[in-house]
Amino acid sequence: MDVQGHTVVATTLPDNPSDLGRCSAISKQRPLGGSLGTVMDVASFAESSRLRIVIGKGGVGKTAVTCAIATAVARTGRRVLILELEGRPEIPEAFGATESLTYEPTRLVSDDSGGWVDARRVKPDDALIEYLAEHGMGRVAKRLSTSGLLDVVAGAIPGIRDVLVLGKIKQLVNERAIDLVLLDAPATGHAMTLLTSPSSLVGVARGGPVRHQADEVVAMLSDPALAQVTLVTLAEELPVTEAIEAAYLIEDKAGVALGPVIANRVTTAASGLEVPAAQAARRADVELSAELEAALDEAATFVRHRAERCDVALRRLRHELPLDVIVLPELDAEALGPDEITELADALGAALEALTP
Numbered sequence: 001m002d003v004q005g006h007t008v009v010a011t012t013l014p015d016n017p018s019d020l021g022r023c024s025a026i027s028k029q030r031p032l033g034g035s036l037g038t039v040m041d042v043a044s045f046a047e048s049s050r051l052r053i054v055i056g057k058g059g060v061g062k063t064a065v066t067c068a069i070a071t072a073v074a075r076t077g078r079r080v081l082i083l084e085l086e087g088r089p090e091i092p093e094a095f096g097a098t099e100s101l102t103y104e105p106t107r108l109v110s111d112d113s114g115g116w117v118d119a120r121r122v123k124p125d126d127a128l129i130e131y132l133a134e135h136g137m138g139r140v141a142k143r144l145s146t147s148g149l150l151d152v153v154a155g156a157i158p159g160i161r162d163v164l165v166l167g168k169i170k171q172l173v174n175e176r177a178i179d180l181v182l183l184d185a186p187a188t189g190h191a192m193t194l195l196t197s198p199s200s201l202v203g204v205a206r207g208g209p210v211r212h213q214a215d216e217v218v219a220m221l222s223d224p225a226l227a228q229v230t231l232v233t234l235a236e237e238l239p240v241t242e243a244i245e246a247a248y249l250i251e252d253k254a255g256v257a258l259g260p261v262i263a264n265r266v267t268t269a270a271s272g273l274e275v276p277a278a279q280a281a282r283r284a285d286v287e288l289s290a291e292l293e294a295a296l297d298e299a300a301t302f303v304r305h306r307a308e309r310c311d312v313a314l315r316r317l318r319h320e321l322p323l324d325v326i327v328l329p330e331l332d333a334e335a336l337g338p339d340e341i342t343e344l345a346d347a348l349g350a351a352l353e354a355l356t357p
Contacts (some may be wrong), residue, residue, distance in 0.1 A: 006055040025202070025357035032200070033075040040260075042348070046073040046180050048259065051173045051220070053183045055250070056232035058241055060266040064336050065232045065328065066184040068344035076346070078179040080222040080227035081105065083169060085186060085194075091119050091148040096338045104158075117240050127168045133292035160210065166217040173226060191282075195221065195254035199281040224257035231258065233317070235310035237264045240317050247321055260339045263314055267330050269307035273300040326351040 021338050052069070056062035070080045084101055092099060095108040101121040109117035109139055162182070173181050185191040196216040201210070220226045228251050233243035243261060250256055277296035281288045288296070328347050333340050 003349055011319060025236065040352045042072045042092065042352055043076045043078075043258075045077065045352055046078055049225060049257075051169065051181045051183065051227040051235050053185050053191070053195070053227065053229045053256065054232060055185045055188055056248065058187045058301045060232050060234050060239060062232045062340065063088070063090045063184050064094060064344060065262050065264055066182050067091060067336075067341045068328070068348050069230075070117045070180075070182055071109060071345035072348050073180055074111045074117045075113055075349075077113040077115045079115060079177060080117045080180045080182060081172060081178045082108075082117065083172070083181060083183045084119065084121050085123070085165065085184075087123075090336075091159075091184065094336050094338070094341050122165055123170055124165050127161075127164040130168065160201070161313070162194045163201055163210070163214050165211045166198060166221075167195070170217055170220050175218065175292060188242065192246075192249060195250065195256055199255065199280055218255075222255045228257045228259040230256075231261045232264055233261065235263045235317075237309075237313060240302040243317065244320050247323070258323055260326050260352075261317065261321060262326045262328060263317065264328045265330040266310050266314070266327045267303065267306045268310070269304045273304050314315055324355050326355070 024264075052063055054066045054069070056065075070082050073080050082091055087100070087211070089100060092101060092106065092108065095117070097107060097108055098107070099349065101119050103120060103123065103126045103271070105120045105160060107116060107119040108119055169181065169183060172178060188193065198214045198221065202215040202218055231243050231247060231250075233239045247258055247261070251258060275287060277293040314325065314327065326348065330345055331340050331343060
């Protein structure tokens with residue numbers, strides 16, 4: 001498979017980890033934007049870019065990771081704004097809030113350090129109305145809104161919705177009262193459309209305010225100090241394959257630099273799981289029924305095999321992408337709330353510090 005000039009060979013890693021070096025990998029014509037071996041902690045991670053666009057396939061825990069990043073950064077005394085585009089309830093729920101996000105910011109966290117986390121939803125229609133109002137067409141905007149003609153206006157210029165949403169994000173990135181903007185982006189496919197629309201519009205629009213807006217958005221996305229993408233994946237074969245392909249597409253088609261990749265919900269095997277339950281019970285002077293011993297052995301085997309598969313997937317990810325990889329643990333929780341987000345934020349901070357050479 002060829003992905004924008006990079007040859008990607010779909011691979012299945014061998015069961016024997018020693019055979020890893022014989023697996024096919026991406027033939028890299030140029031390095032990706034992330035850098036290996038940099039000194040990193042939560043503060044430097046936050047300062048590396050004003051806008052962090054969190055992208056991942058559905059089901060990888062992208063929103064939970066976004067909330068964990070926000071929590072960790074707010075603890076350093078920084079002011080964080082989470083942006084959401086689809087009206088989903090997961091962000092406020094993760095912080096224990098019940099109100100839906102609106103176009104106006106909602107305070108979700110106030111940290112003792114002085115940092116905070118706000119969140120707001122940015123809808124294309126709201127961005128279009130605000131854009132028209134700022135260009136002296138406030139009355140027109142109100143009429144379009146009440147008449148239902150906004151879709152007609154937006155549809156007249158392909159990509160205009162995405163450009164206006166990104167233009168609003170650019171405006172928020174430039175606000176000095178905010179230290180970090182986190183965009184909980186749509187799933188990877190839609191996110192790619194969002195990020196490539198400005199350059200596409202620049203290619204067809206000769207001039208005018210819309211072209212100017214697109215130019216400014218392209219400039220923001222192409223500056224790593226202003227915008228970077230954080231890919232979220234799972235330590236599984238298919239999600240890792242998709243993350244590798246997405247990484248090169250994002251840099252080559254959208255021109256956005258990549259920061260560290262986050263592998264979420266990674267299983268690790270606790271020490272001692274290799275010891276049979278009967279042997280462990282004798283050591284602890286505990287009696288177990290044969291049925292319970294068998295169940296415990298089966299569970300331990302399952303966890304060990306899952307951890308081994310995660311390890312192979314992570315080594316493949318590191319082998320095929322020249323980016324730092326942050327590993328977050330699998331949590332024993334059916335739903336994510338403030339306690340789980342705090343646990344993920346702790347793990348994120350520890351993982352970032354572990355990247356320091």
